[in-house]
Amino acid sequence: MKQALLPVAVATLFLSACGTLLTPKYERPEAPIPTTLPAQTTDGGSNSAPPSDAIDMGWRHFVRDERARKLVELALANNRDLRIAALNIEKARAAYGISRADMFPSVSATGGANHAKASRDVLGTDGNRISHTYTATLGFSSYELDFFGRLQNQADASREAWLQLVETRDASQVSLIAQVLSGYLTLAADQERLKIAEDTFASLQDSLRLTLRRHELRIASQLDVSSAQASLDSARADIANYRTTVTQDENALALLIGTPLPAELRPPLGLFEAAGILEDVPVGLRSDILLRRPDLRADEHALRSANASIGAARAAFFPSITLTANAGTASTELGRLFNAGNGTWVFAPQINLPIFTAGRLRASLDQAKVSQQIEVATYERDVQTAFREVADALAQRSAVNEVLNAQQSQLEAYDKSYKLAQLRYRNGLDSSLSMLVYQRSLYAAQLSLVSAKLSSQTNLVTLYKVLGGGVKE
Template structure:
């Protein structure tokens, strides 16, 4: 008996390397080798081993208030907490699947007492029979064709995919908090600008009203001046509402109230963000967590094919137990009460109406689906980064032009005010200068917000940002969160 068990164990060991999982081949990258904007940095071989690595958010965001809010969100946001719990759940599922590779051992104790009536008793008298047992048993499925290992590998890849999904959620959360914060700051700047402009309009209206009262200004000029005042009041109410809504949206992302000791925010013109290097080669998108998650899902689907193939072959399981058996509880451990059982079992599928073939077809189709999703993830990432790089160049030109427009509008406003006060021009020119300046200043804040949020989106599209770092010739820079 011992020789038979040893022979089966040796056979299992020899066949343990058998796997029916297809050889994994990473699909070809379905995008260009460089961004449409071109390569801005030389290859690593030309820079003495310099490469790029994921940059932590603390290095990218300069604003101390924004850093503080991001940390609060990382500690309290419920979506990120859910993603972390999902990682723990898939880790537990992997451990469950891995445990199937090992024998299970259990200890059991059992006892029965039964009364047999006279009509069924062999002696014609009622009897009471007793039986007590205590055993230690084990069961083990020999994974000769790699079915269990395939399922284990699939569970492991699912776990890795969930971890990458958590990283993706974290990067998205950081970007969302940054965008919400920048929007809040921009709306506060617009609110302050509107309050200052309203004061200017009200002063101009008071001057026009005095002129109208003495018969210098017409009723039309007074009505036009009043229209500007009321329009500014409308904008003031709108921005007050937007600031309150921005604060509420930011609080939701934080999962906590805004800190009472919030650091003093930087001005939008104070470069609150670090500049990301442009012109990175497209293959570095393999570091993006959503692309890595898609590849792990692809590997899991590939492993499921191995499990589906193994289902066509016989499965062998071993069951054994040893212990004591006695009709009396007091005699369970007496000499001669020992018992053992060995029960090998082999199961060979013969007919199942095509279920196994359909299961294999389904596994192969799922792999093709994951290939398409992996390629789509790369294409989406490539477009997002290309859009971000294009936005960087055009926003720089747009912001500079908007600064020039504000400066020109300020000159126009000063000249129109001087000419109106000296009586050279009418009130209409002065009002037009006021409105032009207000509109240009509003547009500058809005454009600056769009520029900053586009940089945040580029940081997100690059999988957390990039920073120059020296690594070995064959080494890879490790991602950071």
């Protein structure tokens, strides 16, 4: 008996190995990017590899401002896009469970009764023409023996699709954290711009009143009055625009956090003057760190799924064997259903060998191969995009301090010029036009400095995001 079973076991192992060989071996595509990130400096020195990578920095450690941290917590708990992504993961996991279940037989128990009346002509007698049949069976039907790995590959493709959505959800979380932080910083900057516009408006009101008095004394001309009025109206329009922008920023944040923006979590005025809004982002030199980004890992799962689909398409060329079997009892009387001698069984193996399919199987395999090539190209494109994003962020980072210093120096120069022009105007040495020119320049320099401070902070957010940070706690 053992000698008879040995060939069967060997054949089974051989066919299982054939199923494995039908699936292409997965190999991560070569990343079409340099092996090192672009060189960049922050303080005039060369950048050296840090003890840890940005992707390993938890977002709670990265976000040092308490209000911003609470906003991120609200977003992670309430954001609808993130909730949809999580539900899609559950849906994909259920789909994988369905594919996995196809690899096992479905056993079911059935019971039935059949009552029939036969024709007199068929029976040829006037005897009892009503029959009763009772059955009880236990078995399975159409169970496919997966010798060539078709079902296994389909299950593997579903599993990879599920894992792809897990990584996509993580990528969505990274993006959400970056959006919340950028929205918080943008709201803070627009509040600063609104405050500058209001202060400038108040200063221009004083200038207009002084010009009107001088005009009454025939010291200032009507041109001076008109110019002062025009500058005041311009500042009034800026105030209205910045108030609208602040409200829009609040609405954008409310959408991200999934709830109205709490008043206590609004950024305070002078936020950019405070130290430690965000932690500095460690940046190493190795570009392969980018391959750990959730979106690139999602691409890899998509590529693995495409490989499994090729294996399933190849397996469709080979015979498929299905089994149907059941055992039970049958009787014409319900009370005798389980008596001895009433047992029944059915064993019905079936083999299906595709001979002519009008090219459908070949087309399916070609489609699977092209899909795999598309996934390879998508992965390579996304790797290049990730490298470009990091390179752009590093290029901006290297110039941040220089831009801030230049804007600060420019602001101080215009502030001195305006004060001197204001003094000369009050002493009657210059017209109001000269003072208004320097006042507008000071106003523009103040706004530019706020923009530079915003760019400095959002660059940290961008760099943290493109390096894959924001998943780990």
